[in-house]
């Protein structure tokens with residue numbers, strides 16, 4: 001039986017799992033490769049765990065631990081994350097122009113975004129590695145998540161944010177959990193560069209999605225949605241793409257679930273970018289020959305990234321799932337967001353890219369109306385309230401505390 005180890009995505013070289021490194025000596029990205037012991041029959045075990053009262057069994061990440069990396073019951077960190085809702089919304093299904101659509105709402109995680117699934121894994125790995133100072137560059141959600149999980153694990157967190165480009169809610173949340181916030185005069189890509197060099201120099205342990213353990217945790221978005229569907233794979237899974245950690249994790253999760261016999265067919269992956277931050281889409285259009293970084297600008301700040309660090313892993317994910325990449329305008333994103341918000345689910349702008357992308361791909365006949373589709377909502381509606389107040393032309397009615405005049409207002413609004 002071979003061991004679980006770190007392997008290079010580019011050259012295939014391998015390293016011990018618990019060696020502290022972020023990349024191969026050839027500079028390639030690393031991923032966790034699983035021991036070859038049988039993974040057959042695990043879905044039945046995952047099902048039984050739903051009845052357990054132990055966090056270790058119920059967490060939407062650690063429930064799937066045999067498919068992640070070896071770990072003892074005393075060493076994991078959890079809140080417990082995952083266990084997010086799986087929703088069918090007839091109004092939105094019609095809006096998108098398909099017959100079968102469901103949403104997996106990752107905004108229901110403890111800190112309000114899917115980042116918690118990767119972060120609980122990365123912080124657990126940090127404890128195992130014995131590091132005490134964690135850091136990330138972030139557009140706001142990774143920082144909130146790191147701040148929360150570092151506090152939970154009793155570790156120190158430094159977060160590097162693009163100054164003036166992070167929503168008030170995400171900033172407040174990160175500060176409240178006790179992380180030290182450095183507002184970098186530059187964009188996300190500048191902040192990312194700085195964290196990478198600090199990590200290379202050994203000053204901090206980096207928990208951006210370059211970190212292979214982040215990817216392992218985020219695979220469980222796919223596995224949990226497959227479990228929600230009784231391990232019946234959908235035809236398509238749509239996800240917003242920024243730094244492309246999720247795209248990479250999804251490709252790996254789909255491939256493994258298929259190889260291990262948990263599903264009988266592979267869903268196709270569709271990564272949706274914002275037009276103003278679409279280097280992956282542009283590369284896809286040129287057959288992934290190269291990645292040309294761009295200056296990113298979009299209302300969807302969580303995906304306002306011009307130089308995605310997971311590019312090579314994400315290319316593999318799209319190729320192995322016969323996937324596609326699309327780009328949508330800010331107007332399309334905000335229209336999809338308004339529809340999601342009005343359905344009662346609600347989400348932040350970046351999340352709505354998945355529904356906007358679905359509508360576009362159906363119109364382009366790439367996704368057929370009768371196909372079975374799951375769209376991932378990545379973040380909670382409260383993550384970016386400014387975007388709502390600025391774009392949806394919503395306001396409250398100011399009234400006097402007087403019954404008669406209020407009844408007049410009710411008459412007018414009824």
Ligand SMILES: *Cc1c(COP(=O)(O)O)cnc(C)c1O
Nearest residue numbers: 141242243244245246302378379
């Ligand atoms: C981080 C984030 C994304 C982008 O995910 P990547 O893995 O960087 O592609 C999308 N939506 C939200 C809400 C996020 O926080």
Ligand SMILES: [Zn+2]
Nearest residue numbers: 008011024026
């Ligand atoms: Zn290598």
